[in-house]
Amino acid sequence: MTIDHPERFLRELFDKAVEVADPMAVIPAELPEKPAGRTVVIGAGKASARMAEAVERSWGACEGLVITRYGYARPCEGIEIVEAAHPVPDKAGLDATARMLALLGAVGPDDFVLALISGGASALLVQPAGAITLEEKRAVNAALLASGAPIDRINTLRKHLSRVKGGQLAAAAHPARMLALMISDVPGDDPAFIGSGPTVGDASTAQDALGILSKWNVEVPASVLDVLNGPTGVIPPGDERLSSVENRVIAAPSLSLAAAQEVAEAKGCDVLMLGDAVEGEARDVARDHARQALAIGSDKPTLLLSGGELTVTRRGDGVGGPNAEYALALALALDGAANIHAIACDTDGVDGAADVAGAVIGPDTLARAARAGLDPAGALAINDAHSFFEGLSDQVVPGPTLTNVNDFRAILVQPSA
Structure with a gap:
């Protein structure tokens, strides 16, 4: 035959x-009942707007902010959808990330944060560490993508050049309770590497990041080296600020x-x-x-x-x-x-x-x-x-x-x- x-x-x-990974098909079964108190929905990634749409289909209108790729927006009643550039970040992503951090800074111990994370979040969540500028961030990102380095190594470096990756987004919401729902686009489905793990602690060091630059011959500006030669903000596993966070992979290759x-x-x-x-x-x-x-x-x-x-x-x-x-x-x-x-x-x-x-x-x-x-x-x-x-x-x-x-x-x- x-x-x-x-x-x-x-x-x-x-x-x-593609169909079986549609957030509209997988999100409803993963959501708890909507909490009675204040609930804030945040997210980033190429699937995040669709995920937000699925959340509101189940919970009704919600407060929140989600960042997705240009052309990937979906209609939501209460959650604001912001489009930004991917794979090389832009000012729209930078400004939206700053607003997201401000939103998380206002939550308290009785509040609930639902984080919607999918592939693409690394470029869409933009808040460079130290004195790194957006243009420098863009240049480093482009150089990494052209270097041939595996995505997990690229994401390790990205974490140490950011104020939101490597658990720092979750830390910004502490002490609120957080549930992060993730659609995996990384080999092995490790939550720490999905979107560079904004809600997941990471044990890598700035020295590890410097080793990645050296191995794949990635040239970077002095501001990047300044960040990597000092203490970065990546949150280590077991940190108290991650104690109220649950990370859950809901769709995978x-x-x-x-x-x-x-x-x-x-x-x-x-x-x-x-x-x-x-x-x-x-x-x-x-x-x-x-x-x-x-x-x-x-x-x-x-x-x-x-x-x-x-x-x-x-x-x-x-x-x-x-x-x-x-x-x-x-x-x-x-x-x-x-x-x-x-x-x-x-x-x-x-x-x-x-x-x-x-x-x-x-x-x-x-x-x-x-x-x-x-x-x-x-x-x-x-x-x-x-x-x-x-x-x-x-x-x-x-x-x-x-x-x-x-x-x-x-x-x-x-x-x-």
Whole structure:
């Protein structure tokens, strides 16, 4: 047997992965009854506005402030939704974060704070430490994203350059009781790394942060070094200011991959799960996955599923992201192999900094590129995967998905005729 319309099938799997991570589907079951006293809702991330919308669907109008990416706002009755820049922060995020801290500074021991945190919160919660300016913060953030450093290392450094990350947002609300609901976009679903852990203590040190700069050759201004050579504000685990905080992960990559697996198995596929926390350079992971796909021999369709967060080391000035780069490197490694199709997309609808989730490939990708005068190897060399797939009309562009459980990758290997 074979899967008819394989690209349509792969897109159906991606859509299912996004659907099960929709905050409107997962938030209601995680909410307690609305407390009788003062309740303040705060949040940040690409899914946070949708999370706030789901909260008000259950609780009615609430007081609060949530910061999300431009284009990701949702209608709320009482919670103010502010849009700001991602992945490189801007003044809108800076000003909104200052207002959020002021809001938390006014809560007391009898109040309740609901924090809604999802991927993207690192860039959207902006309050630089020390004398670091917004422009310096932006430059460091851009350099980190281009360095190829894993997201957990990037987030460790971000914490020590901030007044809100690494448990500091929760500390600002002490002694109020806080429940933080999180949608995970990080390998391993560690709450300390979701949005750089604004409600979670962290045991890393400023020296650890300096080591990250050194290992990935990230140049920074003197103001950053001044902060890292002194005591930073990151809150250590066990600190009294975190004693009334509960952190809870409510949606994660593993749940979305499991939902896609269920759909695939119902259609007769064997499923090989490669992991929900795959990390590494996008092009290297693609080559490894291509080898695994080419080694499969079965009389049934076989699906290789994976999630996690890949990285891209900038080598050129092209337009791309880790999912598109993975798809392009995969197409090159498969070299037109018959009966193999794939999709690689970010579940938030944004791959890198582009409003494109990713791309699909098939056995004819390289041949079609040749006919269109496109150079896949050249595009990969300068990180120009988005332009390459735009030229083939093979981009996946769902628009804002209002959630974020990171990368979704599926390779479909059909039986030989």
